[in-house]
Amino acid sequence: MEKHVVVIYPHPDDEAFGASGTITKFRKEGIPVTYLCGTLGEMGRNMGNPTFANRETLPEIRKKELIEACKVLDVELQMLGYRDKTLEFESRDEVAERLKGILEKIEPSLVITHYPEHAVHPDHNAFGAAAVEAVSRMDKNKRPTVWAQAISMTHIQDLGEPDIVNDITPYLKTKMNTILAHKSQAQGMISKMKQDSEDFEATVKARLGTESFYTWKF
Amino acid sequence: MNWMEQIHIDKVQTELNRFLNKEVYVHLETTNGAYASHFDDKAYNVGAFIRNAKVTYQHAKIVGINGAYRVGLKMDIGWVYAEGINQYEVDNQNRLLMAGHDREGRLMVTLEISETPFSY
């Protein structure tokens, strides 16, 4: 059984779409989970539909949504204060050192992050790489396991099948509530899924019912 | 909460004129998102932003019809230009925020003008 799980993603809502079922499973087992959220998604394109946010109000709105989502998931939240879209330009070394410092304090048994170069958004790739780098710099005996999430279209072709495939259908409701907590971001995706399909429930299950990861080999 | 409203040319022109010959901070941005080429492998990811560019403009105009407007700010040695603007608001800090959204409410372009720096 895990001792403590740390989730490292750059954007409010990455945890919702990417790992909220897995997180819920851990929380049901009483395992503490901490979310290190890199940015506030300040540069997001979704402003709600109809729009209710603008470039200047978006950070505060997304911060509230993030706090709400973490309440739904019942996880501890640390906001790291980087700026959306700029993570790949920060010093990899500095970001990794900072993450390492936080991990050494928490001493998790498992870290969940994005798979570098296979996570589509430059922030995902950069933050995932920094997280992997942070863990690799830790004392070998104290290193947590890393589950890296790949979302590129070619990841199976390039990396093979993921070794961790979590069926999270028992936790779909919590996952949906976590996604919906990110109101400004969720509306677009939900309405697209409703548009694309007659059977909304089945689509949700098919698209969101599993969460998979690659165990990182150091 | 202040919601953006549809462009009203005369009102926006008045707001643009409010900043004439003043040192102002500009946020200018255009984007088609970080996922464009993820969802369509023939698409390109394109975007640019500049935040807190300090400029002074002597002349400004908003032009266009039917929900597609262009804004140009003429400076001593150059221009600031944005196309695709369809909404605006003056926020509670008296900043002029202009933006263009697509049918799904996603931001495509924004031009914002303020006498104080935008948060960074």
Ligand SMILES: [Zn+2]
């Ligand atoms: Zn993201």
